[in-house]
Amino acid sequence: MDYIRDCGLLVEEHLKLIFRNDSEINEVLKQSMEYSVQAGGKRLRPVLLLSACEAVGGEFGSALSAACAVEMIHTYSLIHDDLPAMDNDDYRRGKLTNHKVYGEAMAILAGDGLLTHAFYMLSRCADDVSPEIVCKLIAEMSYYAGPYGMVGGQAFDMQGDQSPNATLEQLEQIHRHKTGDLIVFALRAGGRIGGADELQLEALKKYGYDIGLAFQIQDDILDITGDESKLGKKTLSDEKLQKLTYPHLLGLEASKEKVKALTESGKKALLEARIPKPERLLDIADYLVYREF
Amino acid sequence: MDYIRDCGLLVEEHLKLIFRNDSEINEVLKQSMEYSVQAGGKRLRPVLLLSACEAVGGEFGSALSAACAVEMIHTYSLIHDDLPAMDNDDYRRGKLTNHKVYGEAMAILAGDGLLTHAFYMLSRCADDVSPEIVCKLIAEMSYYAGPYGMVGGQAFDMQGDQSPNATLEQLEQIHRHKTGDLIVFALRAGGRIGGADELQLEALKKYGYDIGLAFQIQDDILDITGDESKLGKKTLSDEKLQKLTYPHLLGLEASKEKVKALTESGKKALLEARIPKPERLLDIADYLVYREF
Numbered sequence: 001m002d003y004i005r006d007c008g009l010l011v012e013e014h015l016k017l018i019f020r021n022d023s024e025i026n027e028v029l030k031q032s033m034e035y036s037v038q039a040g041g042k043r044l045r046p047v048l049l050l051s052a053c054e055a056v057g058g059e060f061g062s063a064l065s066a067a068c069a070v071e072m073i074h075t076y077s078l079i080h081d082d083l084p085a086m087d088n089d090d091y092r093r094g095k096l097t098n099h100k101v102y103g104e105a106m107a108i109l110a111g112d113g114l115l116t117h118a119f120y121m122l123s124r125c126a127d128d129v130s131p132e133i134v135c136k137l138i139a140e141m142s143y144y145a146g147p148y149g150m151v152g153g154q155a156f157d158m159q160g161d162q163s164p165n166a167t168l169e170q171l172e173q174i175h176r177h178k179t180g181d182l183i184v185f186a187l188r189a190g191g192r193i194g195g196a197d198e199l200q201l202e203a204l205k206k207y208g209y210d211i212g213l214a215f216q217i218q219d220d221i222l223d224i225t226g227d228e229s230k231l232g233k234k235t236l237s238d239e240k241l242q243k244l245t246y247p248h249l250l251g252l253e254a255s256k257e258k259v260k261a262l263t264e265s266g267k268k269a270l271l272e273a274r275i276p277k278p279e280r281l282l283d284i285a286d287y288l289v290y291r292e293f
Numbered sequence: 294m295d296y297i298r299d300c301g302l303l304v305e306e307h308l309k310l311i312f313r314n315d316s317e318i319n320e321v322l323k324q325s326m327e328y329s330v331q332a333g334g335k336r337l338r339p340v341l342l343l344s345a346c347e348a349v350g351g352e353f354g355s356a357l358s359a360a361c362a363v364e365m366i367h368t369y370s371l372i373h374d375d376l377p378a379m380d381n382d383d384y385r386r387g388k389l390t391n392h393k394v395y396g397e398a399m400a401i402l403a404g405d406g407l408l409t410h411a412f413y414m415l416s417r418c419a420d421d422v423s424p425e426i427v428c429k430l431i432a433e434m435s436y437y438a439g440p441y442g443m444v445g446g447q448a449f450d451m452q453g454d455q456s457p458n459a460t461l462e463q464l465e466q467i468h469r470h471k472t473g474d475l476i477v478f479a480l481r482a483g484g485r486i487g488g489a490d491e492l493q494l495e496a497l498k499k500y501g502y503d504i505g506l507a508f509q510i511q512d513d514i515l516d517i518t519g520d521e522s523k524l525g526k527k528t529l530s531d532e533k534l535q536k537l538t539y540p541h542l543l544g545l546e547a548s549k550e551k552v553k554a555l556t557e558s559g560k561k562a563l564l565e566a567r568i569p570k571p572e573r574l575l576d577i578a579d580y581l582v583y584r585e586f
Contacts, residue, residue: 025445028448085397086401108373108379109373109447109448116439119412134428138427139416142411147407152319
């Protein structure tokens with residue numbers, strides 16, 4: 001989809017400027033952070049943030065700092081997830097993981113640095129929106145990305161991994177927090193910056209959890225049926241790591257049906273809340289179902 | 294000093310409430326975060342924050358959320374510093390380090406969780422001060438604790454450690470960022486919450502860097518001359534790790550002199566800026582020179 005690619009490239013251009021030509025910062029730390037920030041990926045979260053801002057009638061440009069912030073949070077979480085003590089991955093998106101290039105200590109610091117600086121980037125929204133809104137953005141980012149959100153999801157994941165008889169409910173709890181929460185933050189942040197009312201923010205949240213779960217189930221499906229060259233990573237990794245997945249619990253066909261049902265439910269939420277320009281968010285939902293990587 | 298102890302205990306009472314009786318959060322993650330938050334210590338940073346707020350004429354109570362936030366940042370940094378890939382410490386303050394109790398993966402997550410939730414706590418200052426001030430607090434915490442501040446200092450430290458011919462300037466750069474920056478943030482945050490003007494904020498910064506460096510040199514001195522039972526950790530650890538220290542570069546006596554000179558210079562900055570109630574900050578500066586742990 002051209003829109004997602006173009007929007008992602010715009011975010012990448014902005015991400016490149018964050019630590020550029022800055023002699024105040026430790027050079028190796030900077031390189032290590034930039035290595036992972038610039039390692040590509042779909043830029044799904046910032047694209048959703050910018051699209052939500054536009055969908056409610058806001059200005060694209062006023063949401064760029066927040067878009068960078070959410071991608072920095074996502075990137076830090078990948079760096080820490082890949083560490084030997086966590087998932088112990090050597091490759092990510094076809095490139096060596098951060099700790100394989102810079103060592104474990106620098107990878108931990110690069111993650112800490114990106115996480116902390118994401119809040120700096122978010123505080124810079126104060127140039128475009130009121131300080132009241134910035135305070136709400138800060139509270140929501142720390143809530144959805146922290147112990148009650150994404151970090152909590154990672155903790156549930158670690159424990160769920162080890163349990164051979166985990167339930168569908170437990171799996172949904174893991175994904176709701178690990179993947180859904182940051183996507184929901186991105187959408188609500190974009191919505192808030194664009195001037196969304198409470199009803200619209202709730203619809204963006206419903207849409208976010210639905211497509212977030214659909215996205216995760218699709219990831220599980222692609223890990224079985226996908227093309228390694230398109231994915232940029234090895235397939236069947238979940239089975240190798242004995243990770244609990246949707247296809248494992250529901251079967252492949254029922255998992256594909258669930259992806260479609262969630263996508264429709266998310267789209268419906270946007271339409272019911274009368275979001276003025278929902279087209280791009282609707283397209284992104286469809287794209288996520290039909291993607292091959 | 295009774296004031297530091299009482300003030301530290303008050304902060305501890307508030308820290309205990311943060312994740313209490315909360316079923317939304319992963320139980321092991323919560324235990325792991327609380328284990329380190331409640332592991333004692335001098336609570337120097339929150340005590341400085343509260344004291345700075347009072348020193349400029351502010352209300353003690355309005356700064357408690359920020360005081361918890363800065364202690365959570367400090368605690369996360371200790372958890373990550375102690376990891377096997379970093380300093381590889383088994384004990385801290387006489388207790389097992391976080392990863393020795395909860396494992397490396399959970400320790401990484403506990404650090405990430407505390408760092409993220411610190412921003413949530415700081416955003417809660419909005420109950421007591423204006424949203425404009427909260428935005429400035431957020432920007433400063435991310436600046437002083439992030440890649441330009443404490444995380445950067447840790448990166449410089451890692452590289453400095455490995456260099457046998459590092460200079461005094463390099464060592465001061467490490468400590469300025471690794472220890473000084475978070476202390477300066479604490480003081481400026483307390484000052485801001487208490488209504489300090491720019492001149493007073495600058496004086497708090499000067500005081501902070503001076504006593505921060507004095508504190509660090511005193512740590513280096515105590516690592517050589519201190520009493521293990523009072524310190525709660527083994528002495529001569531710097532030598533064992535071949536860490537560059539002030540006593541190593543300047544000698545023990547000159548290091549002691551430098552601690553005293555920095556302390557006086559910091560106190561003078563407060564007096565020159567006509568901070569209305571500087572007494573406690575002056576006492577804390579003296580306490581730091583004469584402490585035995």
